[in-house]
Amino acid sequence: MVQDSWQRTIEYVRVSLTEACNFCCPYCRPTAITPESQTNLLSPEEWLVILEAFHQLGIRALRLTGGEPLLYPYLDRLLQKLQDRQWFEDISMTTNGSLLAPRAETLRLLGLQRVNISLDAVEEATFDERTGRTGQLQAVIDGIEASLRAGFKTVKINTVLMESLSDEVVRSLLAYMDKWPVIWRFIEYMPFQGQKFRGPTFEMWHQQLERLCGGKLVPVGPASQTKVVTGFGPATYYRLPQGNLVGFIFPMSHSYCDSCNRVRLTSDGKLRLCLLRDEEADLVSLVRQGKTAQELAQHIADVLQLRKEQHEGADMDVPKRAMWRIGG
Known part of the structure; x- marks a missing residue:
């Protein structure tokens, strides 16, 4: 296992395969991304050198993201090569779900x-507004249900809380939680695209759920004991009174910097040490210079010592790299 200078063990890496996406969510990107976002992609072979280096450092979990990772043209080939090597004990993917049904x-x-x-609304007009597209809600629902049929270890739904939700909207989400055997996670809005932080905060959302569910949310505790169900991410998990498992990811009002176990790789081959900071290290250039996985691993271990203790929370400057260029 590799640690940073704050003795945090890094065991989880998120890889953005492409900046391209067929949605245009306002908290991620303000306008549609052109086909240029599919140029200069890393090949599966280049990713394998980088991922072997992380494997040598003891990384346990890998998440594939984008943009929309299902638009990465070599996804199946990359997954097959990873399956052949068995480097990671957990491989997962974050997707908007609209292209998932036929491939699950x-x-x-x-x-x-x-x-x-990702599912930021269950009412069609609001969903269209959240995604910048029309008529895609059913495709996402089909993707969720196809994933449940496919037999993944877990299917999680991610909802970004762009503002406080009415009780009526929250009740509609709770109804879907009863319908689908999924883990629903609620994610605090983060200040990308030049916009400022806005609620609800961790405490506000916790209180609203307890009020509408008619009982206390029971913590599901320590993350190290629940990874078989919840994975390696940063969410804090609770049981609703009716038994459903929900996750909270609130990096602005309920920071988890002291236990952060992950780093990100952008689709242009940069190692990003923190989502909310702009410090990066260029890995793909080293790969293209012929560096081995072992040499790359040593470089990564050195770079990880530059990680900061924490970000500045709601008072932070807006990161220079837009969310769609970092990876979801």
């Missing part, structure tokens, strides 16, 4: 173990 079974057979699907 194949992805599971290629070794994908978990899938997280």
